[in-house]
Amino acid sequence: MLSHAEASENFIADADRTDWHDETLWFVREKRDKVSKVLSEWEALREHASQIKDHTLANLGEYLQAFEAKAQANGITVHWAADAAEHNAIVHDIIAAQGSKILVKSKSMLTEECHLNDYLASKGIEVVDTDLGERIVQFRNEAPSHIVLPAIHLKKEDVGETFHQFLGTPKGNKDPQFLTEAARQHLRGHFLASEVAITGVNFAVAETGEFVVCTNEGNADMGAHLAKVHIACMGIEKIIPKRADLASFLRLLARSATGQLITTYTSHFHQPREGQEIHIVLLDNGRTRQLADPKYKNSLKCIRCAACFNTCPVYRRSGGHSYHQPVAGPIGSILAPNIDKKANVDLPFASTLCGSCTNVCPVKINIHEQLWFWRQDLMEAGLAPVGKTIGMKLMAFVLSNPVIYRIGGSLLRRFAGILNTRLNPWYKQREMPVAPQESFQEWYNKR
Amino acid sequence: MRVALFVPCYIDQFYPQVAVASLELLEKLGCEVVVPTDQTCCGQPMANSGFASSTEGCDANFSQNFEGFDYIVGPSGSCVLHVKEHHPSEKIRNSVYEICEFLTDVLKVSSLNAHFPHRVGLHQSCHGQRGLQLSSMSERNEKHFSKIEDLLALVGGIEVVLPVRVDECCGFGGTFCVTEEAVSVKMGQDRIKEHNANAVSYIVGVDTSCLMHMEGILRRQGSKVQVKHIVEILNHA
Structure with a gap:
């Protein structure tokens, strides 16, 4: 697996595509700016939502149990999964009881986190992703590169080529309307035939036992309304206390995600209709571990709007796949090390700590500070690349001793020229600073 | 004092x-x-x-x-x-x-004996801006303020211009500039492109590290644009 830095270098090698990717996502950030700035209460709304989440996380167990009781009373079957394997096994059992070999699934980053599609494929069950972007990347055997815009790394030409290959659209046709229509016709058959539909969950309301799914394509509804069995998969952090709290979160979510005032479809699933089953799977998968650590606890406030992706100058120029995790971007970089420190040791370093993510976040997660904390924890866990620990300790030694610092500085300035080599990553595309004759201290001592 | x-x-x-x-x-x-x-x-x-x-x-x-x-x-x-x-x-x-x-x-400085008759592009260094709140930020819905622009406004003859993305990071980022060399340089090049579009003669900032990074790129490009720390301008008689 390539590190973030290596994968980014490959991404940037195509300069035109990088510029296009950067500008496309910046356009989304600007749309978000426009709709957030017409609300005079925007900052108060962020604070309010942040406090609701803080409160909920502080009482998570109670709210989850309240939700379970209400949902069960409403006729929904509630399942608890400690980790991805349990989650996948639960989902498989439900499907197997139904006897389905193919099913539809709307967008769920949680099922990406659990690698559910691969698991079900290994059991002989085909999952058809019905979100347009997800269907595109699924055809291409790729992972989503963005949690809201899964195929944002692809241009319409790429989609045309993929649809030509998998849906038989005319070669060279890259007309978005035409291609979307082809996808609709293709997906319609699957919606009509599927006995089982899987959806994600944006919010689950403890007060009422309902859950809310937000989409722009209506694909979650098409799946859930036509299937006999609806399986909703959610992380335990998606709980909110009251239905009234949605008034804050729905306003923040759509504005932050795409600059819309509200998602096109905001569907509340309350109870199964006659003859239908609704199952909800509540997944932990490391979330309670994160909850127990005061440094990282509030990463669980995330509502998956991806505003931090769109604003991140690193993400825009490196693409989602460079993060090698289902959730990329700044938020992914603070979530992933909780699951696997070693595999994700590069991610908290894929940031300049500019702080834009923290300030764009609708629920006020201190993302850049958590990146900093993860850097400390990962290095303390002994996961530094070869040579880094020695280099850092040497640097700390030199910089702690004024005499050695002065000698070192003087040598560095005198022999700065030897750093003008391609082996020096700075020098690859930048000139080194011109070394002055005198340091400031030397000048000052003669003053 | x-x-x-x-x-x-x-x-x-x-x-x-x-x-x-x-x-x-x-x-x-x-x-x-x-x-x-x-x-x-x-x-x-x-x-x-x-x-x-x-x-x-x-x-x-x-x-x-x-x-x-x-x-x-x-x-x-x-x-x-x-x-x-x-x-x-x-x-x-x-x-x-x-x-x-x-x-x-x-010090609550309200006047300066400084003169810098040039067109200058302002780079908001992130840690000064978002960390120390030297100026308002584009992510937030807040009233515009800038201690940096206030100080530059006291300089005679200066013309301060902002890039289109007023406060995007330049990509220096400490050791990030070498460990993530490709992204770092691309970010710097993109900032410089916007300043070039404004036809500035200087890029000014409050963090020499950002300026060192952009200066390295400018010199490699053979550009005539120079970088200045804000104190060099405020002290320029």
């Missing part, structure tokens, strides 16, 4: 003119400036690389040099922010100021 000048290590070694301008400017404004000469580094490079556990020596040395001062003033947003957030001594954390905030908030 007695002020200790905090000169970040890389400014001491590679950009002494920034420290000289800081010293002269503070003296012009009536401060008694002390330069503790055994100062080295604040420890930020190690801490931001995940080795905050190795900065004890730097912290102790910083304390020895700056302990007795009520005003520790440095011309670097990121170094000052590091001290403010991570130095073990509360007294030091509360006494350290980035030079622009010191000029506007403590």
